[in-house]
Amino acid sequence: MHSVDPTTESMIRSVLAYAENRLRLDPVPLDQGSRDPAELDAALAGLPGAEAHTPDQVLGVWASVMAPAVISADSPRFLGFIPAAPTKASLLFDMLISCASIQGISWLEAAGAIHAENKVLRLIADRAGMPETAGGCFVSGGSAGNLSALVVAREVAKRKAGPGVSGSGRRWRVAVSEDAHSSITNTLRICEMDPLVVRSEDHRLTGVGLRAALADGGDPGSVAAVVATSGTTNAGIIDDLAGVAEVAREHQLWFHVDGAYGGAGLFAPSVRARYDGIEHADSFIVDPHKWLFAPFDSAALLYRNPSVARSVHKQDASYLDVIHDRPGEWNPTDYAYHLTRRARGLPLWFSLSVYGVDAYTEAIETAIGLARQAADEIRSRSSLELVREPSLGVVLFRRAGWDAGQYTAWADRLLQDQVAFLPPSAWEGETVARFAFLHPHTSMDLVREILDRMD
Numbered sequence: 497m498h499s500v501d502p503t504t505e506s507m508i509r510s511v512l513a514y515a516e517n518r519l520r521l522d523p524v525p526l527d528q529g530s531r532d533p534a535e536l537d538a539a540l541a542g543l544p545g546a547e548a549h550t551p552d553q554v555l556g557v558w559a560s561v562m563a564p565a566v567i568s569a570d571s572p573r574f575l576g577f578i579p580a581a582p583t584k585a586s587l588l589f590d591m592l593i594s595c596a597s598i599q600g601i602s603w604l605e606a607a608g609a610i611h612a613e614n615k616v617l618r619l620i621a622d623r624a625g626m627p628e629t630a631g632g633c634f635v636s637g638g639s640a641g642n643l644s645a646l647v648v649a650r651e652v653a654k655r656k657a658g659p660g661v662s663g664s665g666r667r668w669r670v671a672v673s674e675d676a677h678s679s680i681t682n683t684l685r686i687c688e689m690d691p692l693v694v695r696s697e698d699h700r701l702t703g704v705g706l707r708a709a710l711a712d713g714g715d716p717g718s719v720a721a722v723v724a725t726s727g728t729t730n731a732g733i734i735d736d737l738a739g740v741a742e743v744a745r746e747h748q749l750w751f752h753v754d755g756a757y758g759g760a761g762l763f764a765p766s767v768r769a770r771y772d773g774i775e776h777a778d779s780f781i782v783d784p785h786k787w788l789f790a791p792f793d794s795a796a797l798l799y800r801n802p803s804v805a806r807s808v809h810k811q812d813a814s815y816l817d818v819i820h821d822r823p824g825e826w827n828p829t830d831y832a833y834h835l836t837r838r839a840r841g842l843p844l845w846f847s848l849s850v851y852g853v854d855a856y857t858e859a860i861e862t863a864i865g866l867a868r869q870a871a872d873e874i875r876s877r878s879s880l881e882l883v884r885e886p887s888l889g890v891v892l893f894r895r896a897g898w899d900a901g902q903y904t905a906w907a908d909r910l911l912q913d914q915v916a917f918l919p920p921s922a923w924e925g926e927t928v929a930r931f932a933f934l935h936p937h938t939s940m941d942l943v944r945e946i947l948d949r950m951d
């Protein structure tokens with residue numbers, strides 16, 4: 497299994513040929529995600545089993561049955577949830593990382609990988625206007641980033657309150673809007689914290705709303721943090737980051753910005769001003785596997801003051817002293833709840849370096865522009881209505897007279913016919929249609945075809 501024998505040689509040829517073909521598909525097929533488990537089970541009979549199989553036999557099953565049962569994240573027809581659109585360079589470099597199983601745990605083991613990852617973190621921190629001291633690491637996704645950041649926020653609040661208060665079993669709270677991502681709710685549950693739900697203005701968390709919630713919500717001293725979103729998942733709305741930052745400062749709250757989806761807009765001049773205030777964040781996340789065109793899975797997690805995060809997340813053990821007894825060395829493992837980690841920031845580093853940051857700006861602006869054009873198209877059709885002006889790349893709209901079942905049937909048919917993947921969403925309790933544009937090759941022709949199918 498570990499030597500270069502005839503089986504290895506045959507696998508190198510077959511797997512690389514498969515990867516090459518896949519990388520050259522233009523466009524890639526959308527494929528169908530959901531399948532009857534019995535069908536999948538039948539295809540996988542005996543795989544794995546006690547006996548060996550030839551690589552081509554196993555690869556054949558993967559290519560013919562399993563792979564088509566996964567919707568292609570790199571398809572410009574993927575317009576649901578928050579899409580992904582990894583660049584060719586990022587996909588290729590991800591293969592290289594896998595090939596060498598490159599890790600990014602400690603400087604002692606992986607200085608080269610970590611230094612390159614940190615260059616990307618610095619680039620993002622600069623775009624956000626965070627100070628020179630800012631730093632962090634890449635984690636597996638937005639959920640992991642939000643959890644790691646809010647664990648630090650809670651610990652900081654406990655330390656400020658002192659042992660008397662934190663030892664008394666106080667329940668900490670975090671100010672959130674109703675439109676915060678579900679991973680924030682999950683984080684609060686995991687960390688045994690409660691939400692202080694802030695009434696938003698048109699689904700936007702504001703400084704005014706936060707101030708009112710703190711005044712009306714009782715026991716403001718129990719609020720450890722506030723979470724603002726720079727690009728809500730369902731509608732792409734950017735909260736009033738400057739206003740929220742100001743109130744957070746007044747009340748000494750940890751200010752976390754969840755930019756898992758929309759943080760990439762920092763690279764788009766047409767919307768950059770909407771992010772003003774982000775420079776005050778104590779912690780900030782953005783997912784390269786979303787709008788920074790990297791493969792799954794990757795989230796950049798940045799702290800204004802990384803040493804505080806380190807004091808919370810650093811794992812101590814006799815066998816780890818060797819990585820910590822080296823002053824000045826940067827160990828990504830110290831800045832989130834993980835220990836072992838894949839160097840998952842590297843595909844973005846490679847891709848940014850190959851194409852240049854300007855190409856990213858252009859690609860992000862393309863999705864924003866497409867959302868505006870799609871909105872105009874929707875406005876021009878009498879049976880359709882925009883739910884709201886698009887923010888970033890998301891467009892919510894309704895078809896007059898349709899019920900939930902009709903939206904679902906329309907979306908199912910689009911997928912069945914391999915036109916597009918865009919499951920319906922809901923807005924204020926009503927089922928609506930939703931475009932999430934991200935891939936720079938998604939065309940207005942495709943948008944029109946999708947809308948025509950609502951006639």
Ligand SMILES: Cc1ncc(COP(=O)(O)O)c(C=O)c1O
Nearest residue numbers: 578637638639677679729756757
């Ligand atoms: C605003 C926001 N935060 C957090 C997340 C969670 O990110 P992940 O799915 O990478 O864990 C998402 C995912 O869509 C998101 O849109």
